[in-house]
Amino acid sequence: xxxxxxxxxxxxxxxxxxxxxxxxxxxxxxxxxxxxxxxxxxxxxxxxxxxxxxxxxxxxxxxxxxxxxxxxxxxxxxxxxxxxxxxxxxxxxxxxxxxxxxxxxxxxxxxxxxxxxxxxxx
Amino acid sequence: xxxxxxxxxxxxxxxxxxxxxxxxxxxxxxxxxxxxxxxxxxxxxxxxxxxxxxxxxxxxxxxxxxxxxxxxxxxxxxxxxxxxxxxxxxxxxxxxxxxxxxxxxxxxxxxxxxxxxxxxxxxxxxxxxxxxxxxxxxxxxxxxxxxxxxxxxxxxxxxxxxxxxxxxxxxxxxxxxxxxxxxxxxxxxxxxxxxxxxxxxxxxxxxxxxxxxxxxxxxxxxxxxxxxxxxxxxxxxxxxxxxxxxxxxxxxxxxxxxxxxxxxxxxxxxxxxxxxxxxxxxxxxxxxxxxxxxxxxxxxxxxxxxxxxxxxxxxxxxxxxxxxxxxxxxxxxxxxxxxxxxxxxxxxxxxxxxxxxxxxxxxxxxxxxxxxxxxxxxxxxxxxxxxxxxxxxxxxxxxxxxxxxxxxxxxxxxxxxxxxxxxxxxxxxxxxxxxxxxxxxxxxxxxxxxxxxxxxxxxxxxxxxxxxxxxxxxxxxxxxxxxxxxxxxxxxxxxxxxxxxxxxxxxxxxxxxxxxxxxxxxxxxxxxxxxxxxxxxxxxxxxxxxxxxxxxxxxxxxxxxxxxxxxxxxxxxxxxxxx
Numbered sequence: 209x210x211x212x213x214x215x216x217x218x219x220x221x222x223x224x225x226x227x228x229x230x231x232x233x234x235x236x237x238x239x240x241x242x243x244x245x246x247x248x249x250x251x252x253x254x255x256x257x258x259x260x261x262x263x264x265x266x267x268x269x270x271x272x273x274x275x276x277x278x279x280x281x282x283x284x285x286x287x288x289x290x291x292x293x294x295x296x297x298x299x300x301x302x303x304x305x306x307x308x309x310x311x312x313x314x315x316x317x318x319x320x321x322x323x324x325x326x327x328x329x330x
Numbered sequence: 331x332x333x334x335x336x337x338x339x340x341x342x343x344x345x346x347x348x349x350x351x352x353x354x355x356x357x358x359x360x361x362x363x364x365x366x367x368x369x370x371x372x373x374x375x376x377x378x379x380x381x382x383x384x385x386x387x388x389x390x391x392x393x394x395x396x397x398x399x400x401x402x403x404x405x406x407x408x409x410x411x412x413x414x415x416x417x418x419x420x421x422x423x424x425x426x427x428x429x430x431x432x433x434x435x436x437x438x439x440x441x442x443x444x445x446x447x448x449x450x451x452x453x454x455x456x457x458x459x460x461x462x463x464x465x466x467x468x469x470x471x472x473x474x475x476x477x478x479x480x481x482x483x484x485x486x487x488x489x490x491x492x493x494x495x496x497x498x499x500x501x502x503x504x505x506x507x508x509x510x511x512x513x514x515x516x517x518x519x520x521x522x523x524x525x526x527x528x529x530x531x532x533x534x535x536x537x538x539x540x541x542x543x544x545x546x547x548x549x550x551x552x553x554x555x556x557x558x559x560x561x562x563x564x565x566x567x568x569x570x571x572x573x574x575x576x577x578x579x580x581x582x583x584x585x586x587x588x589x590x591x592x593x594x595x596x597x598x599x600x601x602x603x604x605x606x607x608x609x610x611x612x613x614x615x616x617x618x619x620x621x622x623x624x625x626x627x628x629x630x631x632x633x634x635x636x637x638x639x640x641x642x643x644x645x646x647x648x649x650x651x652x653x654x655x656x657x658x659x660x661x662x663x664x665x666x667x668x669x670x671x672x673x674x675x676x677x678x679x680x681x682x683x684x685x686x687x688x689x690x691x692x693x694x695x696x697x698x699x700x701x702x703x704x705x706x707x708x709x710x711x712x713x714x715x716x717x718x719x720x721x722x723x724x725x726x727x728x729x730x731x732x733x734x735x736x737x738x739x740x741x742x743x744x745x746x747x748x749x750x751x752x753x754x755x756x757x758x759x760x761x762x763x764x765x766x767x768x769x770x771x772x773x774x775x776x777x778x779x780x781x782x783x784x785x786x787x788x789x790x791x792x793x794x795x796x797x798x799x800x801x802x803x804x805x806x807x808x809x810x811x812x813x814x815x816x817x818x819x820x821x822x823x824x825x826x827x828x829x830x831x832x833x834x835x836x837x838x839x840x841x842x843x844x845x846x847x848x849x850x851x852x853x854x855x856x857x858x859x860x861x862x863x864x865x866x867x868x869x870x871x872x873x874x875x876x877x878x879x880x881x882x883x884x885x886x887x888x889x890x891x892x893x894x895x896x897x898x899x900x901x902x903x904x905x906x907x908x909x
Contacts, residue, residue, distance in 0.1 A: 213740030225596040232392055232505035237710050241596040259598060263622075264483035264614075266476060267598030269684065280600045280684060281480060282615045298619045312740075319502060323487030323622065330502040 211247065214254070214311045221248040221270045221277070221288065223259065226317045245304055245315055246270060246277065248288060256304040256315045257290050263297040265322050277301060298325045352559035357551040358542035360561035363437075365569035366430035367535070371528065372570040373423050377461075378521060380416040388468070390513035392506045395470035396592040396712030400703040403589050414586025418577050420462050424606045426573070427455050435640075435661050438649030439541035445641040447538065450531040452637055457524045462604055464516040470509065470712060472692060475593030476601030478512075479504065480611075484626045504595075544649040591695035592712025600688035602679070609671035612678075633664055724899035727892055731884065735773070738903060745773040746881065753804075753857035754904040758797045762788070776878045779849065780838075792828055796835065799825030800853055801905075803841060807855015815905045840873070849878035859906065863897035 211224040226243045229236065244259045244267065257277070259267040266281035276293060277286040284295030292300045305316040321328040339345045356364070387406055389398040402409035431451070434440055440448035467478040486495040500507020542551050603611050610630065617625040636643070646653040679685045699715050708714035716722045733742035738749050748769045751757050765780040766772045783793070801817040808814065829835055838850035845852045852873040855861050864871065866888070870879035884893060902908060
């Protein structure tokens, strides 16, 4: 899913909403929000993190003042590289596959199992 | 009358039933401390009636749940009141359940022969919490959605819990099947289970009778014994009335229950459970990684086992509290832990700026979405209510008519200037320094009409002055309905002098209202909402892009209203950006 132009992203993490067609049991909805991701440039490369906290799925927020991703629910905190720094989360933030298509940034959005030490797609 | 009663009695045994119900002896006489069970039964009945009324409007699907709840809350006459009573009713049930349990523990009423009374009671207490948990999700608003995700997430982390989570959610993710399952549990499974347990509980209660104060001797109890009717029934009814009145007052004073914006899986909502689950929520914060199971299963499980085992743990010879100190202290410690954790959760949130900010934002979104919902929610689901927002309509128009050439926030073509922060200082600076880049006019056929001005030709200081001057000229042509933009007047004057004496700008750009710029836009009023609207309408006017205009005219394609909406949208990308 295309989330924006390469020039939009830099060393400050930026949150992007992920839109896709979604089939929910009997409903099919086109182009709806299915989640969100944080995109940040590190050593010249773009990285995308799922905004879902690996602990129990609350969406993490970037706190520019302390330079960490923070979970609003149970105090988990992560470094700008996604590493787990504080709180109950069992693993770092989950990275998402990111691809540059010319100047456009595309992310493959996925959900992962919560609360486990390993990153397992669901 | 009595003839008719005789007729009914003969066929049903009504009189015997009523006298059995009312004449039951209460040893030691009527007491206020016996009211809790009756009040809980009353509350359960009330919840059932309110629940049925709500179900006549509520629609359990991911696309309809929020919309129908918002309808109940804001459009059905008295709907907010019914929903509020139902919401606060659940809190009342939790409070009275705790009081009831406290009374039972103090009186030692869980002891032989009343073990099954105690166990059915505990199961019902668990059901009360189950009702709260399942009901919380049903409005499908941000709060219920996010908080319940945490609850089902916890299930998923427990060994063997993944399949339970999966079954309960109806899949990997929250959706239609999550709602239908929670709804089935909330309105069928749980009420039927509770009614069955309540029947057993009352039967057992009748079998063993009330548990009178341990301080009274058997003789005293006998001497003071009185039938249930009229004294105890009177006290019970008064207690029910007080509870009902308190609920009505609470509902009025809070204007019912909260309803946040529709569930949005892409947002980051500050998820918090209902107040009576805050202690569990707080507990989760203390155990990291693999130790989380201590908070999610071991401690709550141990507490439940302790409560169920109470009749066996209590080995005291009598019900006198002094002889049951270890048990009473155990329960008191448990309660103190719950209270302390709840208080910690509240205090921590009160001092958490992010949480308070998040809550303000959430309340703002709630108000806005509910206002938009008054016009009807599109069938795609709660979040589609934003489509009712004029701003959203402008975004749709932009996508349809403008984004083939123009970009906003990285989306759209690059044959025409990008409109992200259009017309603000940064944009103007870029347009002068680098007009031929694709961000500005690089994609247009006429992109060589304006030269780039490097710092060597035009210092930053002079450029800043020119930009303030351009903003001053912009303000001169500002429409009456537009918000005034501030500029540095002194700097603008310097820019004006520089424009007149030295800068190359005046070679192409005019500054008088309506002046023919021969292809270069006149700066008077340039960049206002009105000006943007004129460009959309027909950019080939002589004071706009004249003969150099490439943008198609939208005067005949779009209505005046649509053009005004688009102009406002573009204007809001730059100087008029809302806070």
